[in-house]
Amino acid sequence: MKLKLVTTAGAFLLGSVAAMAQPNVLLIIADDMGLDASKCYDVGNQQAPMPNIEAMCAQGLVFMSAYAMPTCSPTRATIMSGQYGFRTGVGAPIASDGSDDLDPDTPTLFDALTGEGYASNVLGKWHISGRDLGFEMPTEMGVSNYFGLYNGGIQDYFNWPAIENGQEVMVEGYSTTVLTDKAIDWINGQDQPWFLWLAYNAPHSPFHLPPNNLHSSDDLPADEESVNANPLPYYNAMLEALDTEIGRLLASMSDDERANTYIMFIGDNGTPNQVIGDLYGTHQAKGTLYNSATNVPFVITGPGVLQGRTDAFVNTTDFYSTITAIAGASASSPDSIDFSPVLSGGEGARTFINVDHFTNRETRGGGQYGWAWRETDYKLIAPKGEELQLYSLIDDPLEQNNLLANGGTPEAIAMANEMKAKRDALVASK
DSSP: OOEEEOOOTTOOOHHHHHHHSOOEEEEEEESSOOGGGOTTSOSOSOOOOOHHHHHHHHHSEEEEEEEOOSSHHHHHHHHHHSSOHHHHOOOSOOOTTOTTOOOTTSOOHHHHHTTTTOEEEEEEOOOSSOGGGOSOHHHHTTOSSOEEOOSSOOSOTTEEEEEETTEEEEEESOHHHHHHHHHHHHHHTOSSOEEEEEEOOTTSSSOOOOOGGGOSOTTSOOSHHHHHHOOHHHHHHHHHHHHHHHHHHHHTSOHHHHHTEEEEEEESSOOOGGGOTTTTTTOOSTTSSSHHHHBOOEEEEOTTOOSEEEEEEEETTHHHHHHHHHHTOOOOOTTOOOOHHHHTTOOOOOOEEEEEEOOSOTTOOOSOOEEEEEETTEEEEEETTSOOEEEETTTOTTOOSOTTGGGOOHHHHHHHHHHHHHHHHHHHTO
16 A cells, blocks of 8 residues: 655655664554544544643544454454454453453564563553453463453442453543553563553543543533433543543653654554444444444654654554564564564555454353454455445445445456455365
8 A cells, every 4th residue: 555654854764774773563442432533633623632642643643444343352352363353263352351351372563572572561451351361361361460351341449450460450530541651660670672562441431520630621521411312522532631641651651762662553443333323324433344433543653753644554463563673672463464674665565454253152141242354445345244335445445335235246246246255265275
């Protein structure tokens, strides 16, 4: 895919910086934040002010075609393993008993960083394995000192259960702030190159009014009835609070450390359906196979990263190879493609997008299951138990006009069959 860049005079090649010093990598994951929730993208008109993330978008590289899975666990499993869900078995949010979890014997991103002189850690939301399997799974997957919420969410952002030193503890304090404090302390404690996976649970429900010092919507009533009647302003306040704390984290780093750190910010799936309004017509967002759930905000800044926007394809599987490449580690995964050449103006090597969303539990509901496949500007969607759908994302970016409706044209049918054959061949490679 071609790169659209506005370069700066101080930009220089990624490889030359990596040769000077081993860089740090900070991966920040927002929970339930789609393109429509970010002012960095031209989708919707109800975005929260997020000046720190917007500054990253102005200074770094914004990806227009970054794809996650429709829900949280599958996305996190792809980042951790570099593999699609049909290989790992993680196709939907992990249940508490862990029957769909990521196998701890799977080679992980953290395993790959071992021996490269890197300190590495996960802080925040885990949700790659279930509680009933015990809390040692992060350690078994190569994570050194995990702290955070183990499940998909919490009931109360101000008083919540976390795993610390392999034990469950109750934490009093606003979750977004506590995780930021932990991240600052961990980074300040490193005397070697580091990789930090910082997974906030904001802006995931329950929607609420954050502490007033973190946002500009302190005129909102805080009672549950008001929140339920109109959750959007509370969702936006949570995003603004998240941005405020990200700003505090970045400000805690010295200029030299910031200059030698790749900072990646991504949403793990689309925006919650309670707050999208009618933006996507009859389609919902989170939990579906449409772009509203899978095309997520992603921006990166760092040494040698050019300024601008790129159409280069990225699947979340690709974080595995890219982060290990930045760290100088030798690692490979069948579904992970290193996109680091794009950061300095090179071509992206990925030519298609693959999305999986499935469940092995007959009683599990919620969401739209199946798979999706994108090539060039066309996207094929295969909802489980339904007919194929084909969309032109150039002419129809919100996917409202199914080119296969009413039988479809011969050209559309041929394109859909060709794309399906490629997806079938990929799955057969398992």
